[in-house]
Amino acid sequence: MPVVNLVFGRIVDTVLWPFQGLPPWFGLTAASLLTSLLMLEAYKLTSDQAAIRRAKDRIKAHLLEMRLYKDNMRASWGAQAGILKANLAYLAANLKPLAVMIVPLVLILARLGLWFDRAPLEPGRETLVKAKLAGAADPAALDLRLETPPFAEVSAPPVRIADEREVVWRIKALAAGRGRLTLRAGDRTAEKSLAVGGPELSKVSARASRGSFPDRVLYPGEPPLPDGAPVRSIEVIYPARRLAAFGLSVHWLAAYLVLSIAFGFALKGVFGVEI
Amino acid sequence: MSETKKPAALSRREFLKAGAAASAAAGLGGAARFVPKVYGRARTAKKMIVLGLDGLDPVLTRRWMDEGRLPAFSRLLAQGGDFRPLGTSLPPQTPVAWSNFITGMDPGGHAIFDFIHRDPKDYFPVFSSTETTGASKTVRIGKTVIPLSSGHVRSLRRGKTFWQVLEDAGVPSTVFKMPTNYPPAETKQRTLAGMNTPDVKGSYGIFNYYTNTPPTLIQEAGGGGRVHDVYVVGNRVEAELPGPTNSFRTDAPETTIPFQVFLDPENAVAKVRIQGREFVLKEREWSGWVRVRFDLIPTQSVHGMCLFYLKEVRPRFKLYVSPVHIDPAKPALPLSTPESYARELEKRFGPYFTKGLPADTSALENGVLDEAEFLELDNMVYQESLAMLEYELGRFDEGLLFFYFSNADQRQHMFWRLTDPGHPAYREDLARHFGGVIERTYGEMDRALGLALGRAGKDTVVLVLSDHGFASFRRGFNLNTWLLQNGYHRLLRPWKQAESQLFDNTDWTKSRAYGVGLNSLYVNEAGRERDGIVKPGPDKDNLVREIAGKLEALTDPKTGERPILKAFVSRDVYHGANVGQAPDIVLGFNRGYRISWQSPLGGFPREVLEDNTQKWSGDHMSAPDVLPGIAFANREFTAEAPVLQDLTASVLGVFGVEKPREMTGTNVLG
Numbered sequence: 001m002p003v004v005n006l007v008f009g010r011i012v013d014t015v016l017w018p019f020q021g022l023p024p025w026f027g028l029t030a031a032s033l034l035t036s037l038l039m040l041e042a043y044k045l046t047s048d049q050a051a052i053r054r055a056k057d058r059i060k061a062h063l064l065e066m067r068l069y070k071d072n073m074r075a076s077w078g079a080q081a082g083i084l085k086a087n088l089a090y091l092a093a094n095l096k097p098l099a100v101m102i103v104p105l106v107l108i109l110a111r112l113g114l115w116f117d118r119a120p121l122e123p124g125r126e127t128l129v130k131a132k133l134a135g136a137a138d139p140a141a142l143d144l145r146l147e148t149p150p151f152a153e154v155s156a157p158p159v160r161i162a163d164e165r166e167v168v169w170r171i172k173a174l175a176a177g178r179g180r181l182t183l184r185a186g187d188r189t190a191e192k193s194l195a196v197g198g199p200e201l202s203k204v205s206a207r208a209s210r211g212s213f214p215d216r217v218l219y220p221g222e223p224p225l226p227d228g229a230p231v232r233s234i235e236v237i238y239p240a241r242r243l244a245a246f247g248l249s250v251h252w253l254a255a256y257l258v259l260s261i262a263f264g265f266a267l268k269g270v271f272g273v274e275i
Numbered sequence: 276m277s278e279t280k281k282p283a284a285l286s287r288r289e290f291l292k293a294g295a296a297a298s299a300a301a302g303l304g305g306a307a308r309f310v311p312k313v314y315g316r317a318r319t320a321k322k323m324i325v326l327g328l329d330g331l332d333p334v335l336t337r338r339w340m341d342e343g344r345l346p347a348f349s350r351l352l353a354q355g356g357d358f359r360p361l362g363t364s365l366p367p368q369t370p371v372a373w374s375n376f377i378t379g380m381d382p383g384g385h386a387i388f389d390f391i392h393r394d395p396k397d398y399f400p401v402f403s404s405t406e407t408t409g410a411s412k413t414v415r416i417g418k419t420v421i422p423l424s425s426g427h428v429r430s431l432r433r434g435k436t437f438w439q440v441l442e443d444a445g446v447p448s449t450v451f452k453m454p455t456n457y458p459p460a461e462t463k464q465r466t467l468a469g470m471n472t473p474d475v476k477g478s479y480g481i482f483n484y485y486t487n488t489p490p491t492l493i494q495e496a497g498g499g500g501r502v503h504d505v506y507v508v509g510n511r512v513e514a515e516l517p518g519p520t521n522s523f524r525t526d527a528p529e530t531t532i533p534f535q536v537f538l539d540p541e542n543a544v545a546k547v548r549i550q551g552r553e554f555v556l557k558e559r560e561w562s563g564w565v566r567v568r569f570d571l572i573p574t575q576s577v578h579g580m581c582l583f584y585l586k587e588v589r590p591r592f593k594l595y596v597s598p599v600h601i602d603p604a605k606p607a608l609p610l611s612t613p614e615s616y617a618r619e620l621e622k623r624f625g626p627y628f629t630k631g632l633p634a635d636t637s638a639l640e641n642g643v644l645d646e647a648e649f650l651e652l653d654n655m656v657y658q659e660s661l662a663m664l665e666y667e668l669g670r671f672d673e674g675l676l677f678f679y680f681s682n683a684d685q686r687q688h689m690f691w692r693l694t695d696p697g698h699p700a701y702r703e704d705l706a707r708h709f710g711g712v713i714e715r716t717y718g719e720m721d722r723a724l725g726l727a728l729g730r731a732g733k734d735t736v737v738l739v740l741s742d743h744g745f746a747s748f749r750r751g752f753n754l755n756t757w758l759l760q761n762g763y764h765r766l767l768r769p770w771k772q773a774e775s776q777l778f779d780n781t782d783w784t785k786s787r788a789y790g791v792g793l794n795s796l797y798v799n800e801a802g803r804e805r806d807g808i809v810k811p812g813p814d815k816d817n818l819v820r821e822i823a824g825k826l827e828a829l830t831d832p833k834t835g836e837r838p839i840l841k842a843f844v845s846r847d848v849y850h851g852a853n854v855g856q857a858p859d860i861v862l863g864f865n866r867g868y869r870i871s872w873q874s875p876l877g878g879f880p881r882e883v884l885e886d887n888t889q890k891w892s893g894d895h896m897s898a899p900d901v902l903p904g905i906a907f908a909n910r911e912f913t914a915e916a917p918v919l920q921d922l923t924a925s926v927l928g929v930f931g932v933e934k935p936r937e938m939t940g941t942n943v944l945g
Contacts, residue, residue, distance in 0.1 A: 128546075128553060140540050156557050157542035163511060164537075168546050170555040237553070 149179025379938030383849030691893025751871030863898025
């Protein structure tokens with residue numbers, strides 16, 4: 001998994017790196033375009049193009065049949081059954097390419113999430129750092145200390161919540177910077193990245209965890225916490241990033257999917273792909 | 276964490292203005308260049324800034340100017356300006372006085388006679404400024420009520436506002452938090468609602484106080500607070516934040532949002548979790564604005580926002596939550612004209628105080644917030660106002676800008692006792708710390724004026740006004756008790772006099788007069804009141820003159836002073852189409868006196884006059900001549916004793932706009 005994360009991470013970071021100083025829409029558009037090209041090619045290679053074309057032709061033929069024989073109930077019902085059957089055939093023909101594409105798509109989405117899901121803290125703002133404890137550890141009994149990089153400070157004592165096996169700190173961003181938070185419990189430590197300010201589009205990792213498989217897939221932003229770490233996960237609550245479009249606030253994922261689909265349909269003829 | 280201020284984003288309208296060609300790039304930033312102009316058919320080169328500084332007293336202003344503590348006021352005069360005590364309204368109550376200024380008429384014209392009016396059909400006190408009605412047609416499906424028409428919030432103020440007159444003449448205006456302008460008068464001018472704007476519960480502001488040692492609160496008409504008796508179990512507190520009643524349900528339950536407070540076992544710090552949002556507060560620390568959503572039915576919600584203050588973690592748990600303000604990003608009630616103005620400010624500043632008077636005087640009165648905590652909250656209001664004034668001044672390039680500050684009024688109400696050793700609630704220890712609050716507040720108002728003067732061009736007319744002055748409120752007058760003792764009012768069960776409220780013990784068939792509101796006395800008139808017994812005409816006139824004479828002759832046995840300087844017969848002093856709705860007598864109190872706490876809502880305490888031992892210790896219910904407001908301008912006044920309505924005419928006069936016939940004032944700016 002680390003190798004896969006590394007490869008996908010490098011690719012996505014390389015694509016987005018030139019857009020760091022620009023508003024997020026530019027990077028997102030580029031990512032959508034490249035994703036659609038990749039998916040078109042993957043679709044072309046892994047799908048039975050003839051079967052898809054055949055299924056679509058049959059749907060069109062049955063639609064025409066319905067229109068021509070609208071006064072004949074038997075013919076209409078037969079046409080509808082034909083449309084249903086052709087639809088199922090179309091879906092079946094899509095299963096294989098979808099199964100192939102879903103894996104890289106999830107990995108790409110997880111990497112894109114680092115760039116578009118959260119915004120770095122603004123200098124002067126406060127947020128929470130939440131540490132989830134492993135097992136049945138009692139937060140009051142564990143002498144956990146949070147150390148911040150010089151551009152941030154702890155602005156309130158920790159709240160130790162036994163019910164939730166959680167310790168929460170409030171930190172304040174003092175200036176722009178990139179660095180690491182260090183959590184200490186005796187001689188054991190765990191680290192988590194912290195991002196304050198910086199370019200308009202920049203990578204933000206909200207969570208570091210011990211590294212279960214789903215966590216490694218969904219939170220690929222930093223290496224897993226060591227097994228001997230005093231905590232199960234450390235999370236920084238960064239503000240959600242919303243994209244502004246025509247006076248509306250749009251979630252990046254919705255914008256990404258719409259753009260990718262639009263690019264896919266726009267370019268399918270160029271690449272000779274039947275979707 | 277708490278809400279953060281957001282940078283300006285581009286609205287749809289702004290985007291269209293920018294032009295489609297630049298759409299892609301413009302959609303990604305640069306919104307500031309496309310700020311829409313205020314409405315105005317014709318551009319005007321004339322500019323006028325009006326600062327409304329509620330409650331600034333001419334005597335105190337003059338004194339602190341002379342001592343060099345108000346440099347901006349002094350600068351205004353040094354630049355060829357002028358100063359006059361400003362004749363206030365009768366009575367000099369905030370909604371009445373600002374209505375005089377808004378409409379250029381006295382209460383006989385605009386029909387706002389008091390904070391509280393009464394419904395003659397049932398003698399019940401009602402708020403004077405607004406009326407809210409629910410949907411007229413509804414359909415019930417099981418326990419759900421589906422409205423087929425919308426409800427309405429209506430202003431009861433009559434007459435045209437001066438910014439509507441300016442609009443007709445094509446003069447663009449921005450009117451910021453004008454008191455009683457709720458709901459905002461219909462206009463295309465840029466206006467933000469002021470005093471009377473309710474919280475999400477539709478009240479004038481109800482705070483919530485969560486504690487395991489609950490006190491008893493003094494409840495107020497239309498506002499106040501609610502105490503929640505909570506338990507700390509395992510360092511955790513479970514509580515609920517009350518919201519509006521759910522009118523989509525037949526039983527109209529109160530909506531609530533559950534929230535949790537997690538206390539650290541040792542540190543004086545806690546985490547609050549509400550609707551998935553979490554924030555940490557140290558003891559004696561305020562949160563930023565916390566947005567909340569009250570769900571009514573799956574498609575309908577009311578959006579609000581509030582501040583949390585962790586007063587104490589242990590040994591006693593004390594958490595104050597401010598009244599839930601209407602969220603200007605998604606307002607459930609009208610907050611501005613155009614509607615987009617409130618949202619525009621939210622995009623620029625983040626969440627902001629939308630409730631009419633945001634200072635929580637009730638929390639201070641009840642000891643839920645102490646003096647320092649109250650001031651911290653009110654200072655947030657002041658800083659926000661100052662930032663918004665700076666913003667509006669920054670883009671002000673034509674027409675009128677009116678901007679309002681409430682801080683001086685609210686703080687004088689609450690801190691006067693600490694400047695007046697003769698006040699029953701004076702405390703020397705508190706006076707040492709807070710005796711200078713009022714003076715400092717005048718200094719803060721001076722800073723706002725300094726900001727305006729700094730941005731005003733040479734040809735910009737700058738006018739500063741307050742609606743009334745201020746005086747100590749040492750003694751309270753129980754009007755209804757006096758009427759009872761003098762035979763004008765009769766109780767059904769005299770032995771239950773002290774427990775009477777809302778006239779529930781009144782024998783209306785034998786009562787000739789009653790008091791409702793802060794300055795108002797009504798005759799129980801046949802044909803007007805439900806059980807009226809006094810015939811209109813000579814009978815009523817004679818009774819009114821008789822009561823007025825006796826009230827003016829009354830002396831306070833404790834001080835030897837006359838509590839009521841003048842009992843005004845409304846027919847003699849009001850003008851306009853709505854004189855018929857006026858109270859029959861309007862009380863003009865002497866300095867140091869005001870109506871008591873119980874009398875305005877139909878109570879009958881034993882004593883006619885009593886000490887005011889409450890923290891609400893400064894007031895302005897006097898005869899108008901006793902407590903004028905202030906009028907400063909960077910022009911000379913042509914009248915020796917201008918009144919509020921004259922300033923309305925003067926605003927119109929600056930722009931060469933003819934004053935409507937019903938406006939009674941005269942242009943007094945040279």
